[in-house]
Amino acid sequence: NAGVTQTPKFRILKIGQSMTLQCTQDMNHNYMYWYRQDPGMGLKLIYYSVGAGITDKGEVPNGYNVSRSTTEDFPLRLELAAPSQTSVYFCASSYHGQGAGDQPQHFGDGTRLSIL
């Protein structure tokens, strides 16, 4: 059971370049999330999705875009990379439904992104 898989694990970008961070989960979770974690800081929610075709902004969405065409995949796109986007990016997923209770968010291993 792979859980949440993120690719790539590391990437160096030049200012102004674009890239897509991939995230896929095989747990049939309906909710998916993208966070960024800066050194010594807590995780900040960028975007989240409650199901295929539905996305919404989190706390720090500027400079990013997402899509959710399938239940499994939730890619994060950086259109014009800026040094302020240097961070560790985590994708997560969770199940929500009637009687789900405290279902944990399952995180991927993270993508370490540097913008130079």
Place this chain on the structure above:
Amino acid sequence: RKEVEQDPGPFNVPEGATVAFNCTYSNSASQSFFWYRQDCRKEPKLLMSVYSSGNEDGRFTAQLNRASQYISLLIRDSKLSDSATYLCVVSPNFGNEKLTFGTGTRLTIIP
């Protein structure tokens, strides 16, 4: 005031000791509370949920004080493997979406 505040530490504690962390939250309407654990350069993982009545999982005890808006985590008989960063996490909902993470408290257990 930050939404979720934690003492960043580091806490350096000898093996076998008891250690406690506190966390305060600013949104009095918060409904769900969690402790996550994050090892160095790894992803966060749920350690335990925090219930109003307090709850225990082996050597770990979590408590919630809604009146004072703080959450605590107690680790008894600490092990070397407990070395990690402990993240206090709060949600405005009964559930697990829209989580707000604290910056974490770093714990090192010393042999």
